[in-house]
Amino acid sequence: MNNSMCKITKAAVTTCEGMSRTLQAGHGGGVTEELLFNARFTKAIGRIFILRSGEFKKNGIVLNFCPFCGQRIYQKPKKEGK
Numbered sequence: 001m002n003n004s005m006c007k008i009t010k011a012a013v014t015t016c017e018g019m020s021r022t023l024q025a026g027h028g029g030g031v032t033e034e035l036l037f038n039a040r041f042t043k044a045i046g047r048i049f050i051l052r053s054g055e056f057k058k059n060g061i062v063l064n065f066c067p068f069c070g071q072r073i074y075q076k077p078k079k080e081g082k
């Protein structure tokens, strides 16, 4: 049992041990980490974790919370400055 937890920082999401192990093992399924892009500006505005499994293997499900430590891992996309 590890006690590391996921944490959202300004630049990225730090993952706990369970999550980082899952990400490493994710080939053709499982949980992957993907950058979220703004459609107008080609820069990443956030980072999301997607679970691909079973009937959701094609489109995937965005994880709001880490299945290992229960911490919030979904970053709300930042609003564009006016």
Ligand SMILES: [Zn+2]
Pocket (backbone or CB within 6 Å): 005, 006, 015, 016, 017, 018, 019, 066, 067, 068, 069, 070, 071
């Ligand atoms: Zn976690």
